[in-house]
Amino acid sequence: MAAPLLEVNDLTVRFRTDAGWMTAVDRVSLAVGEGEALGIVGESGSGKSVTALSILRLHAGPTTRMPTGKVMYGGRDLLGLPMRDMRAIRGSEIAMIFQDPMSSLNPVLTIADQIGESLRLHQGLDHATARRRAVELLDLVRIPDAARRVDEYPHRLSGGMRQRVMIAIAIACRPKLLIADEPTTALDVTIQAQILDLLRDLQAELGMSVILITHDMGVIAEFARRVMVMYAGRVVETAPVGQLFRRPLHPYTDGLLAAIPKLDVDVRRLPAIPGSIPDPTAVIPGCRYSPRCPMVQARCRTEAPDLLPAGPERQARCPPRVAALEHAA
Amino acid sequence: MYRGILMRLSQAVPVLLIFSVMVFMLMHLLPGDPAQAIAGPDASPEAVDKIREQLGLNRPLPIQLLEWFSHLAVGNFGESLVLKQTVVSAVIERLPVTLSLSFISLVITLPVGLGLGVVAAYWRNTWIDACVMVTALLGVSLPGFWVGILSVLYFSVTLGWFPPSGYVPLSEGGLWLWFSSLIQPAVVLALFQIGFLARITRSAMLDVLDQDFIRTARAKGVDEWTTISKHAFRNTLIPVVTVLGITLSLLIGGSVVIEQVFALPGIGRLIVQGILARDYPLVQGTMLLFGFAFVVINIIVDIIYTFVDPRVRYG
Amino acid sequence: MADATMSYQPALASGEAIAARRRFRILRKLLHHRSFMVGFVIVLVMVMAALLAPLTGIDPNKMAIRFRFRPPQDAYWFGTDQFGRDLFTRTLYGAQLSLWIGLSVAVLSGVIGAAIGVLSAQFRRLDSLLMRIMDALMAAPAILLAIGLGAALGPQTHSVIIALAVAYIPRTARIVRASALVTRELEFIEAARVAGASSLRIMFRHLLPNATGPLLVQSTFVFAYAILAEAALSFLGIGPPPPAPSWGNIIAEGRSFAVQSWWIMLFPGFAISLAALGMNLLGDGLRDVLDPRLKVEG
Numbered sequence: 001m002a003a004p005l006l007e008v009n010d011l012t013v014r015f016r017t018d019a020g021w022m023t024a025v026d027r028v029s030l031a032v033g034e035g036e037a038l039g040i041v042g043e044s045g046s047g048k049s050v051t052a053l054s055i056l057r058l059h060a061g062p063t064t065r066m067p068t069g070k071v072m073y074g075g076r077d078l079l080g081l082p083m084r085d086m087r088a089i090r091g092s093e094i095a096m097i098f099q100d101p102m103s104s105l106n107p108v109l110t111i112a113d114q115i116g117e118s119l120r121l122h123q124g125l126d127h128a129t130a131r132r133r134a135v136e137l138l139d140l141v142r143i144p145d146a147a148r149r150v151d152e153y154p155h156r157l158s159g160g161m162r163q164r165v166m167i168a169i170a171i172a173c174r175p176k177l178l179i180a181d182e183p184t185t186a187l188d189v190t191i192q193a194q195i196l197d198l199l200r201d202l203q204a205e206l207g208m209s210v211i212l213i214t215h216d217m218g219v220i221a222e223f224a225r226r227v228m229v230m231y232a233g234r235v236v237e238t239a240p241v242g243q244l245f246r247r248p249l250h251p252y253t254d255g256l257l258a259a260i261p262k263l264d265v266d267v268r269r270l271p272a273i274p275g276s277i278p279d280p281t282a283v284i285p286g287c288r289y290s291p292r293c294p295m296v297q298a299r300c301r302t303e304a305p306d307l308l309p310a311g312p313e314r315q316a317r318c319p320p321r322v323a324a325l326e327h328a329a
Numbered sequence: 330m331y332r333g334i335l336m337r338l339s340q341a342v343p344v345l346l347i348f349s350v351m352v353f354m355l356m357h358l359l360p361g362d363p364a365q366a367i368a369g370p371d372a373s374p375e376a377v378d379k380i381r382e383q384l385g386l387n388r389p390l391p392i393q394l395l396e397w398f399s400h401l402a403v404g405n406f407g408e409s410l411v412l413k414q415t416v417v418s419a420v421i422e423r424l425p426v427t428l429s430l431s432f433i434s435l436v437i438t439l440p441v442g443l444g445l446g447v448v449a450a451y452w453r454n455t456w457i458d459a460c461v462m463v464t465a466l467l468g469v470s471l472p473g474f475w476v477g478i479l480s481v482l483y484f485s486v487t488l489g490w491f492p493p494s495g496y497v498p499l500s501e502g503g504l505w506l507w508f509s510s511l512i513q514p515a516v517v518l519a520l521f522q523i524g525f526l527a528r529i530t531r532s533a534m535l536d537v538l539d540q541d542f543i544r545t546a547r548a549k550g551v552d553e554w555t556t557i558s559k560h561a562f563r564n565t566l567i568p569v570v571t572v573l574g575i576t577l578s579l580l581i582g583g584s585v586v587i588e589q590v591f592a593l594p595g596i597g598r599l600i601v602q603g604i605l606a607r608d609y610p611l612v613q614g615t616m617l618l619f620g621f622a623f624v625v626i627n628i629i630v631d632i633i634y635t636f637v638d639p640r641v642r643y644g
Numbered sequence: 645m646a647d648a649t650m651s652y653q654p655a656l657a658s659g660e661a662i663a664a665r666r667r668f669r670i671l672r673k674l675l676h677h678r679s680f681m682v683g684f685v686i687v688l689v690m691v692m693a694a695l696l697a698p699l700t701g702i703d704p705n706k707m708a709i710r711f712r713f714r715p716p717q718d719a720y721w722f723g724t725d726q727f728g729r730d731l732f733t734r735t736l737y738g739a740q741l742s743l744w745i746g747l748s749v750a751v752l753s754g755v756i757g758a759a760i761g762v763l764s765a766q767f768r769r770l771d772s773l774l775m776r777i778m779d780a781l782m783a784a785p786a787i788l789l790a791i792g793l794g795a796a797l798g799p800q801t802h803s804v805i806i807a808l809a810v811a812y813i814p815r816t817a818r819i820v821r822a823s824a825l826v827t828r829e830l831e832f833i834e835a836a837r838v839a840g841a842s843s844l845r846i847m848f849r850h851l852l853p854n855a856t857g858p859l860l861v862q863s864t865f866v867f868a869y870a871i872l873a874e875a876a877l878s879f880l881g882i883g884p885p886p887p888a889p890s891w892g893n894i895i896a897e898g899r900s901f902a903v904q905s906w907w908i909m910l911f912p913g914f915a916i917s918l919a920a921l922g923m924n925l926l927g928d929g930l931r932d933v934l935d936p937r938l939k940v941e942g
Contacts (some may be wrong), residue, residue, distance in 0.1 A: 057547055090550035099550075103541040108563045108639055118549050153639040169549065347780035355792050466928075470868070470920035472875050475913035477897055482902055582785030586876045600788065601880060604795040616792065619784040 005209050006094075010253055011069035013050050013059065022280035024050045026233040027069070032177065032209045039224030039241070040213045041256065045277050047233040048213045052179050054079075056090055073177075092122035095170035099182040101162035105154040109137070111165055112150040118172045137168040141198060160191035164198065171202060177209045184219060196222055202275070217260050221245060226313060229253050232278055232288040235307060236317045249316035249325060251293045258272035287317070293319070338473070341624045348620045349401070353394055355616075356609040397613075406614035418595055426496050429507070429594035430584055433515035438522040438580070443569070445523065446530020450538060451557060461527060468524020473583055477517040477580060479588040484513060491550050494592035514591045518583050522576055526569070533568040537561050551644030567638045574630045673933045680929020686922030690748055690915075694739035702733040705887045713905050723907040725898060731908060734889040735915050742871050742892050742919060745805055749870035752809035753816050756864040760813065761820025762851050765828055775821075778814035786811040787873055799885040811873075812866045819862050823855040857934035864927035870922045875916045893918050903927055 013025040025047040028276065032038045053059045054067050055078065071078040073094065078086065078244045098104045106114060115137055116130035131150065138146035154162055163183060170178055180199065184192040200223060203210050212223055220241065221228055227244045229237040229252065237250040248254050255273035263310040275292035278284055286301040287293070293300065297320060307315045308322045316322050349446030388396075400407065406416040441553045449461035485493035491513050497506040537543070538561055592598075596615065603611040635641050658900035662840070669746040674680050697704075708728035716723045781789065790807040797803030827850060836850065877883040878892025886893050891912035898908030 056548060058544060087550040087552060092550060096548045097547065098541060098542060104545045106542040106560055106564070108547070108567075108637070109560075117546075117551065121550060155640045164543070169545075327475055342777045343776050344783060347777055348783045351780060352792075355796055466921065466924055467917075470872075470924055472872050472916045472920075473915060474876055474879050475916065478895070478899055478902060478909060479913070482906070486903060578782075578785045582787040585785070585788055585791070586880065589880060594939070597788075601791065604791060605881065612792065616784060616788070619785075619788065620780075623783050623785075630805050 003215050005013040005034045005036075007031045007070075007072040008051070008055065009070040009072065011051060011054060011067055011071065013047075013054055013067045014065045016065070017281065019281045020177075021065075024280065025054065025067070026237050027231070028233075030228055030235070030238075032211060034176070035203070035207050035209055037203060037210045037212065037223055037225045039220040039227045039228060040230060041215065041217060041220050042230035043215055043277060045127070045232075045280065046230040048230050051230070052096070052181050052213055054178060055095060056096055057086055058096070088122070091118050091170075091175070092173040093175050094177045094179065095173075095175040096181065097163070097166045097170050097183050100186050100300065101159050101166055102186070104166055105162055107154055107298060110151055110153055111157075114154075115150075115165070115169050115172055118169055122173045128248075133172070134168070137172055138165070140202070141165070141168045142194075143168075159187055160194065163187060163195055165192075167195075167198065167202070171206060171208070173207060174206055177211070178203075179211045179213070182212045182215070183212070185214070185216070190217070199223070217256055229256070233319065234288060235315070236289065237315065239314045243311075244316065247313070247325075249310055250289075250318045250322045251295055251321075252289050253291075254269055300322070333630065333635070334632065337628050341628065342392040345620060345624060348505055349398070349557075349617055350394070350615055353619070355614045357390065358521055361425075385636055390644045401617070406617065407610035409603070409608055409611040411603070411608045412611065416611055416618075419599060419611065420615060420618055423594055423596045423599050425498065426593050427581075427584060427588070427597060430511055430515055430588070430593065430595060431520065431580055433511055434510075434518045434522070436578060437519040438526060441519070442526025443530050445527040446532075447534055447557065447565070448451060449527065450530040450534030453535060458531075458605065462531070463618050465524040465527040465531075468520045468522075469528070470524075471520065473521055474590045477514065477587055480513055480517055481591070484631050496593045496595075511593075514584075514587045514593060517590075518580065518587050521583055522625060525579065526576060529572055530565060530569055533565045534561060536568075537564045537594060540564070542586070563637070565634045567634075570630065573633070574627045581619075581623075660885050670933060674929060677929045677933055679925045680933070683922045683925025683927075683929060686918060687926060690739055690919055690922060691743060693736055694743050697733065697736035697740055700730075700733045700736065700903070702730050704729065704734045704737045704889050706730075713901070715865060715905070715908055722911045723905070724787070724805050725894070725905075725908050726901055732910060734894060735911055738889040738891040738912060739915065739919070740896060741801070741884060741888065741915070742874060745801065745874045746806070746867045746870045746919070746923070748805045749812065749874075750867040752805065753812040753866055754859060756809070757813045757816025757862075758852065758855065758859055759822045760817040761822075761855070762824050764817070764821045765824030765851060773823075774817070778817050781810070781814040781877040786815075786869075787876065790873055790877060791880065791882055794882040799882060801884045801888070804877055807877075808870050808873055809900045812869065816859070816866065819858050820855045823858045824851040827851050827854040861927055861931045864923055864930060866925035868927065871919050871923065872918060 008028065008030045010027045010029055011025055012023065012027055014021050014023050020262060028047070028051055030038065030040075030051075040051070042048045050059060055071055057078065059067070067079060069079065073089070076085075078089070081089075105111075112131045112134045115134040116125070116127065119125045119130040119133055120127070135146045135150050137282075138150055142150055143161055143164050143245075149157070149161075154165070157165065164207050167183075178199075183199070184195050187195065191324050196219065199210065199212075202208065210223075212219070214220060224241050227237075227239060227241050228235055228246075229250065236246070237248065237253050239249070244253065245257065248257060255271075258271045259273070261267075261270055273292055278288060278291065284290075286299075286303055287296075287305050290296050290300045302322075305317050307317045310316050310322045310325055397407075404417070408415050409419055412419055445461045445465065447457045451467075452458050481493045484490050491509045495510060497510045499507045502510075543556060543560060546556045551560070581597075584595065585594075587599060588595045588598040589601055596619075600612060600615050600619075602608075603615065683700050706729060708724070710728065711720075711724050712726055712728040714724040714728075715718050720730055720732065722735060725731055725734070760774055764774045782790075790804075790811045793807035793810055794803050797806060819896040832850075836845075874883060874890070875892035875895070879896045881896070883892055884890045886897065894912040895909050898905065898912075
């Protein structure tokens with residue numbers, strides 16, 4: 001693979017809570033190539049959002065310890081960058097959109113102002129030019145009647161339209177990487193499909209890399225080229241999307257796939273993974289998934305498994321399954 | 330927008346009506362016989378009766394009420410028994426004093442109160458936050474009139490910087506004398522308001538800083554100062570403006586006491602002296618003017634609110 | 645119909661058990677809250693001081709012209725005033741007066757304000773009338789209304805209490821009404837009504853208990869305002885008449901001698917500040933624990 005656009009090495013993020021320190025992200029590594037779509041999938045509490053926020057150093061302040069590890073972009077470690085350089089990258093080279101479009105836009109500023117802010121800040125445009133460009137961007141994200149909408153306030157727009165505005169803000173300066181944290185979770189299913197289509201088209205047009213974070217396997221199947229599965233703060237599997245769905249290598253991935261409702265199969269009850277994610281402050285010896293794993297072995301409870309290579313662009317944190325794959329090969 | 334103003338005005342009318350009736354009834358609760366007070370202690374009972382007849386005090390209360398309303402309709406707010414002038418002229422004479430005092434106090438209160446609140450919220454849970462909040466707490470806990478007296482003792486009597494009491498109009502003494510006669514009372518008055526405003530602003534700002542759109546601003550690469558001043562502060566103003574009316578009410582209420590302490594011939598002092606002297610037409614008329622002014626202030630605050638929060642603007 | 649009401653009862657009973665456990669948790673949180681505990685200790689000390697005032701054995705009104713204008717020294721901890729009265733004792737008895745007035749105003753305005761608030765929320769037709777009256781009461785600044793009413797009722801302790809209570813009732817009513825309106829929108833009220841609960845029942849069992857948080861917080865702040873306002877009223881001559889040792893009176897009397905005998909004015913002022921401070925801290929603590937998102941109302 002050519003040199004990745006963004007490379008995260010051993011990122012660890014810890015929070016202080018009332019019950020003590022908790023490790024939200026535990027030595028997570030990932031890489032995104034140019035123009036590639038990487039999906040990160042996992043339940044709430046898996047650490048996927050914190051990982052994404054840490055790339056731009058947007059995690060909340062005083063209760064977080066400074067993350068350890070490296071986030072390499074353009075030959076520099078973002079975690080060690082002075083804030084002013086970080087701010088130059090934010091919004092112009094690496095952009096981010098968030099889950100809840102209703103609250104992610106400032107209610108007292110117009111759409112033009114909020115989109116224009118990025119343009120004025122990073123490209124030095126004046127107000128008039130920025131406003132014109134904002135209208136173009138609204139057209140690009142398929143908002144009808146853009147010239148009128150641009151002067152409105154966010155509360156006049158529906159959830160789907162607000163998310164499009166967020167996307168417009170994010171791509172305004174043609175970033176090389178877009179991080180989308182659950183962009184469709186708060187939207188209706190029909191709008192979800194439209195937004196995903198839009199993201200896909202924009203990615204192709206602008207040649208952007210995209211990291212898409214979601215808990216929805218269906219969205220992953222539609223969008224990602226490569227997938228990273230996270231559980232309890234750790235990466236448990238990475239694979240190209242086709243291989244992940246056809247031959248998963250981790251029991252957790254099995255569970256996620258089994259829980260997808262299928263149109264052509266008749267089931268009485270949707271299978272669910274028994275148990276729940278571990279207490280984030282608890283220290284578990286051995287594999288973190290072992291309490292819930294249907295094929296757990298004795299050594300899983302005592303030996304913490306490493307992320308093992310399992311083929312080109314494949315890794316899995318389950319020694320028994322990786323071994324089985326090698327035997328089969 | 331004009332329809333909104335008209336609507337608010339029409340809603341204010343019943344309130345003012347009820348308020349007027351209340352003020353009227355209040356004054357007739359005041360003990361003491363005004364007719365006697367005017368006639369003097371050694372006037373004959375017939376002379377007292379004659380005065381009572383003149384003032385219409387011997388008629389039944391509902392009739393007096395109606396009479397009063399009819400006077401009000403033509404702008405006659407009554408005549409002061411003690412001062413021997415119309416209530417309106419007495420108020421107009423003293424308006425500049427109260428307005429100057431309130432104005433200087435407000436000019437001090439707004440930036441300091443808002444600023445302290447923002448600072449405390451941004452550096453929450455640090456020593457800065459603690460210092461600001463302790464100061465604000467002291468502001469709302471110290472009695473204004475006591476601080477005023479202590480201030481006079483120190484700054485006027487001991488240091489001799491400012492006059493201990495009295496008001497110097499702009500026309501007579503020029504800018505500095507006018508200002509120095511008002512600065513002490515204005516600051517003392519401002520102490521409570523600053524404490525009050527700082528606490529509310531901090532609370533509002535904390536809520537705003539937790540909102541998602543602040544994270545969006547940072548994700549765009551916006552610097553901290555702009556994030557706070559443009560994104561956070563404008564949203565903080567929304568809840569703060571809603572308490573603007575209360576703040577002004579506290580300010581005017583406070584000035585009533587402060588004017589007494591510093592012997593400033595303002596409207597607050599007028600009312601207090603009127604109450605103590607049982608000059609009920611004066612008190613009635615002045616209270617009513619206060620009420621009207623207050624309702625107008627509230628409508629203005631509502632209008633300001635629509636400018637601050639675009640969600641409320643249409644209709 | 646009878647069946648529906650009967651099945652409604654047990655649901656409420658378990659609700660009460662949950663409420664009891666929640667109250668215990670709240671108590672524990674309060675004990676750990678720094679501001680609340682500081683305020684609580686201050687108020688406790690003042691209450692003890694007020695209750696134990698008679699222990700000094702000195703009559704607060706006893707004049708001793710020979711010993712007037714003594715600065716703070718051995719026997720006279722706070723000094724003596726222009727009539728030779730012991731200021732420490734007078735300040736302690738003043739605490740009795742101020743705390744009693746503060747408590748009465750807070751309770752009175754709390755009870756009546758809560759009643760008005762809940763009634764307005766429940767009966768919409770009553771709402772417009774009651775709220776207009778409340779708005780009218782708020783058209784003048786609280787202290788002005790209190791001055792007017794206090795003067796009308798005469799210079800006595802109970803006139804101050806009534807005057808201040810009336811001034812603060814509308815503010816309390818507004819807060820309780822706001823809370824009750826929110827509670828009313830919750831679905832379980834609809835369920836209760838369908839089960840046949842009467843308006844009275846809804847008000848007492850649901851609206852009122854849910855409003856106790858904001859009500860309690862508001863009442864502590866009213867207590868603080870009342871202490872400050874009473875002092876101001878006494879200072880203006882509209883409070884408990886001399887020789888009552890109201891802190892405001894002592895300051896008013898001591899003002900004329902302030903340059904020479906600064907101690908007369910100083911200590912009562914500290915006392916007022918301390919009492920208000922304690923109550924404000926208490927209120928802050930209650931607000932943080934009961935609902936950190938409560939709007940602060942003046």
